[in-house]
Amino acid sequence: MKEILKRILAQPEWRIIDQTTLGESFHALQSFAMDDTLCSTIGSEDAPPTVRTWVHPKTIVLGIQDSRLPNLNEGVKYLEEQGYEVIVRNSGGLAVVLDEGILNLSLILSEKEQRIDIDLGYEAMVHLTKALLKPYGLTFERKEIPTSYCPGKYDLSIGGKKFAGISQRRLRGGIAVQIYLCVNGSGSERAKVVRQFYERAKGGAETKFTYPSIDPKVMASLSELADTPIDVTDLMEVLLLFLKNQGSDLLSSYLSISEINQYDFYLKRVVERNRKALVR
Incomplete structure (x- = not known):
């Protein structure tokens, strides 16, 4: 298993799309359109494997099941009063928090040459996260934290306190394995x-x-767990060094012209789905 994971992470070339510093100009719906676009072009091998990193200002991302809550409007009104933008993503899972202290990372790969089953995709992200936290002397468990928000089999926790969750999006032969990492700030306040x-x-x-019946005490940020300041820039530096040490060439770039055309299509679709999901 370890050798397979190393091969997945040691691509000959990784395209790096860093969107961690775009601030309020970058809307969370754009992120989901980005990953759909990259799944499509990478799945057809029109683009190289890509690592995309992103940060959004205060946003609550709801899952499809959340949009079916009986008093959804009251819940959304509360979140907006707290200063959050509310969107519904086009995939499974439940509500998660995004803000400046949370690093999101997507590994987008093609299955054309090598079949990557669901568990293998998750384990690749677990392996990468171990490397990101190694400089801080942090080790974690992979198990569901039922009273966290958006609980799942691939919750990552230290001492029973969750700091990350992993999901996947599969489209047109491409796979986006996504993780949110609570880097700093208060995990319990978010919960x-x-x-x-x-x-x-x-x-x-x-x-x-x-x-989920959420217990705020079971969630924390990496800074809280390490008892030392950690920020998004710190983890970005560790990420790029790790990928380079795998022997990969790193290419920092954005979307190609053909990808931009696809992105416009996927963005319109994501925006429309979000609009319909929030209409009650």
């Missing part, structure tokens, strides 16, 4: 916001789907 959202959006009603 409190999501807990309040669910309390308002459920409104005491019975639901067919089981939403």
Whole structure:
């Protein structure tokens, strides 16, 4: 398994698309259109394997199941009052928090030459995260933290406190393995916001789907867990050094002209789906 993971991460060339410093000019819906575009072009091998990193200002990203909550409007109103923008992503999972202290990272790969099953995709991101945290002497467990927000099998935690979650998006032969890493700030304060959202959006009603009962004490940032300041720039430096040490050539670039045309298509689709999901 380790050799396979090393091969996945040691691509001959990695294209690096760094969108961590775009600030308010970069909307979270654009991120989902970006990954759909990259899945399509990389899946057809019209573009090289890509590492995309991104940060967004205060945003709550809801899952499709969240958009079906009986009192969704009340929950969204609360989040907006707290200064958050609210969107619905075009994939599974539940509500997550994005802000300046959270690094998002996507590995986008093609399955054309090598089959990458779902678990292998997840394990590749786990392997990469171990490398990112090694300089800080941090080791973690991979297991579900049921009372975190957006709980799942590939939650990453230290001492029972979750700092990251991993998801996947598969489209047209391409795979985007995505992780959010709570780098700094208060993990528990973020969790409190999501807990309040669910309390308002459920409104005491019975639901067919089981939403998480969130305990803020089970979430923390890496800075809190390491008891030392860590920021997004620090992890970016570790990431690029790790990839370079795998023998990969790193190419910093943006979308090609053909990709920009596809991006416009996917962005319109994501925006329209989001609009429909939030209309109640």
